[in-house]
Amino acid sequence: MSATRRFVSAGLLTVALALPLSLGAPAAQAGVKIGAVLSATGLAEYLGAPEKRTLELWVEAINAAGGVDGETIDLIVHDDGGEPEVARALATRLVEQDKVAAVIGGTTTATTLAMIPVLEAAQVPFVSLAGAVQIVEPVRKWVFKTPHTDRMACEKIFADLKRRKLTTIAIVSGTDAFGRSMREQCVKVAPAGGITVAHEETYGPADTDVTAQLSAVKARRGLQAVVVAGHGQGPAIVTRSYRQLGIGLPLYQSHGVASKQFIALAGPSAEGVRLPAAALLVPDKLAEGDPQKAVVQAYARTWQQKTGQPVSAFGGHAYDGLMLVVEAAKRAGGFDRARLRDELERTRGHVGTGGVVTMSPTDHTGLDLSALRMLEIRKGDWVLVSEQGS
Known part of the structure; x- marks a missing residue:
């Protein structure tokens, strides 16, 4: 050879x-x-x-x-x-x-x-x-x-929410093409995942202030978690404002922020955020x-x-x-x-x-849901979340 x-x-x-x-x-x-x-x-x-x-x-x-x-x-x-x-x-x-x-x-x-x-x-x-x-x-x-796909990200997040017995959520989505698509997919698959989307807000890709949207989320009674659908700098701005407003609900991001740069942009506010992402982010934490x-x-x-x-x-x-x-x-x-x-x-x-x-002729991505790993940000790094519990 x-x-x-x-x-x-x-x-x-x-x-x-x-x-x-x-x-x-x-x-x-x-x-x-x-x-x-x-x-x-x-x-x-x-x-x-x-x-x-x-x-x-x-x-x-x-x-x-x-x-x-x-x-x-x-x-x-x-x-x-x-x-x-x-x-x-x-x-x-x-x-x-x-x-x-x-x-x-x-x-x-x-x-x-x-x-x-x-x-x-x-x-x-x-x-x-x-x-x-x-x-x-x-x-x-x-x-x-x-x-x-964004649909896979929604399904992975919803499975983790169900393990944590959290079923009523808000979605905060970007108005860019990815944000709109993921929001649509999450709304579509939510019923099958046992999830109720009880509130929605949006933000623009170039927005630097999302206080009004997140204040509305904070005021909405009965919510148990919040899912952000977006990529680029917007989700980091959302995360910082989320913490500044003292919203104590679990916060999920999408695989559109799967980079240490997101953690750097969000700073300490990223602590505890969960997201589905590729195994590449945790190469040395994978099982033998x-x-x-x-x-x-x-x-x-x-x-x-x-x-x-x-x-x-x-x-x-x-x-x-x-x-x-x-x-x-x-x-x-x-x-x-x-x-x-x-x-x-x-x-x-x-x-x-x-x-x-x-x-295959009917699948031009070729990945199943097991290809996504659920991660949590702790002390500025990625931690694998057990899929057997919360």
Whole structure:
């Protein structure tokens, strides 16, 4: 087996992640173009920046090891600043000018949805890094995604609430595309989960004051917990105001804040917040024998060595997107778009940072609810919550 195959093979992937990025390898052939449109700046920067850095680091490592069966990757990254119309224009550029074989990105739900018509029309495989279930439902032939869906986040939160015998909640949701989608999904699945949504409030992505909304939550009688549906800086502002107002109810966030940057932004107010998130946030706290442990530990070790920063789930989403494309290309015998798309859909048992992925013609995410872990923030760090009790 060649050095290249050792690096990108799923079976030896964790070994490869620990290799230095300067690893030498035989000269590779001319590269294939893979595009990325990410929100590396703007309101979603703390999602998009680690996604961008992850793609750069691991493409460099793959190329240094000889590429994919001798073919290097020419990574073309564009920053949409979190603006959907900019994302659409950049997707068009990737298709018409750069002639990419695949696209990874769409940091947010809004930018992803703006890109989808362009990439579907051009028949370019697209792996989104955003959370809303509407990205993959209904299934679109050329569109896949790596993060857990907002519906899954709602279901995971509701299961934890039921274990704590908390059944009456308020939802505070962002008015951005992800916030609206998660709110809709939570309301939809609440009855089946035994949860009553008794009160709702919203906030804008750029709002800096949510006192009025949270005062209304505090005044509402009978509530037992509050769920925030949002991503970016907004949920941290909500969390700080929540504590300042002295609302004593348990507070839940979504996987849209699965980064130490959320803890830094929220400060001491983050203490006790629970959220569903990827195993990547707790690589050394997973049980021995957990199928993801080796993969997430290797990613975390390499990320921290190269950047000096704590891992975020968002960098993991990008890593998973890249590796899904790479492994599909190996099975397809190259980067032909149609064959690559077919092999993405045939992904079976791929162990990533987000979970064990098994795609199908009716499932272009490939994760089940067990892929989400319930975490609690304690003393500025993540703690795994037992799913056997409260």
